[in-house]
Amino acid sequence: MTDPVSRTFLLLDIEKFSDRDDVEQAYLRRMLYGLTDRVLECAGIEETMRRRADRGDSVMELIDANASLTSLLRALITEAPAQLRAMNRMASRSAQMRLRVVLATGYVWVDEHEGWVGADLNHACRLLDAQLLRTALAERGTDVALCVSEAVHAGIVRHGHQGIPAEDFHAITVDSKNGPLRAWLLGPVPACAPRQEGNQDHGDTGAxxxxxxxxxxxxxxxxxxxxxxxxxxxxxxxxxxxxxxxxxxxxxxxxxxxxxxxxxxxxxxxxxxxxxxxx
Incomplete structure (x- = not known):
């Protein structure tokens, strides 16, 4: 096993993938791969700076820490929804795709079998699978529900860089088998979400x-x-x-x-x- 390295984690998961038949699933996987490639290309991230893991109904990208996290987040906010809208307009109802997306950072080990190991990556996966994020996507008329980790919010979002609307991100806490995980959701928070006391007391940073x-x-x-x-x-x-x-x-x-x-x-x-x- 190599020494741990700092990486950006991009995770995308297709909503209701298992409800589709085999032909539709194969089509959706091709569409997901193509969309991910175009979003990363828009962010200026070359293929040599990324490694991909296939999870069937989802994809994980392990991205070099030297790649611009700000550019990637901006592309996820603007380019990903635009790409999905264009794809879904041309697809039948059964072949339309909606995505849950998580952007996080942290340390990861890559073992001799090309497996990825690390608590930070585990936390990102917990956020992707969280019921709160599923509910947020189900309640919306849009095609994407984007969630970023606490570290991404602290380092990028809260500073209000061009094209990143800091005021549209809201603090959430999701339950996981590793305990509560704090993150930030772009767009409205589902009514079922627990109240975030930190937002009321000390502003959106929760400081x-x-x-x-x-x-x-x-x-x-x-x-x-x-x-x-x-x-x-x-x-x-x-x-x-x-x-x-x-x-x-x-x-x-x-x-x-x-x-x-x-x-x-x-x-x-x-x-x-x-x-x-x-x-």
């Missing part, structure tokens, strides 16, 4: 608050959301608001309080009382 700002690490206090914080449990006969702790207060370096959960390095302390004050 933690900036150190030194109110509610950020090292400030020793949390951000006030429901009015001024009360020192103990609140007024008599009233339950403590969400994010506060009844019968005491929270000290230490708090990362924030949201939806009743506390993150960061914290400690619970009894409230300070003046001498002679009744307990």
């Amino acid at each position: 933690l608050p900036v150190p030194g700002r109110e509610g950020g690490p090292g400030t020793g206090r949390t951000k006030e959301r429901n009015g001024p914080a009360e020192g103990a449990a609140g007024a008599a006969g009233r339950a403590a608001p969400v994010g506060q702790v009844a019968g005491g207060f929270i000290g230490g370096d708090n990362y924030g309080v949201s939806a009743g959960q506390v993150g960061g390095d914290i400690r619970f302390e009894a409230p300070r009382r003046t001498p002679g004050e009744p307990s």
Whole structure:
């Protein structure tokens, strides 16, 4: 086995492939291969910079890390849907093709049997097979549902490069046997998707608050959301608001309080009382 190398992973999967007969499946595979070649060519990625793995109803491309990830993402957003529309206009209903697409990056090993091994690649495959991505494609009138990994979003999408609409990508979390995986979906998120609290609290990047700002690490206090914080449990006969702790207060370096959960390095302390004050 070789040493691990950094690569870009492009995965494309045909919707409802197993519902087709053998002739239709063979046709769809040819169309998928041709579309993938044209999209990569549009992105300026030469054949010498890519390796392909056949998965029957899907294809995986292992792309050299020196290839432009920005150009590839731009081609997936514009060229892939255009190519599919043109193909489907000329095809019978049973031969039309819709795709789930995942773009990710990470490290991978290539063994002596040309097998690809790596946790980052496994995560990309989990995203491709996620029910949330399947639902997103099923609910849309378009032919493509595109999902990018957290690393691709952080490195490319959120910077708003030309031709990449950062505001149209939305954070999602998909369940997998390896645990929850965070990613970003282009276009509307299905109604069945769990709410992404990070988007509401810290913007679309899901980042933690900036150190030194109110509610950020090292400030020793949390951000006030429901009015001024009360020192103990609140007024008599009233339950403590969400994010506060009844019968005491929270000290230490708090990362924030949201939806009743506390993150960061914290400690619970009894409230300070003046001498002679009744307990």
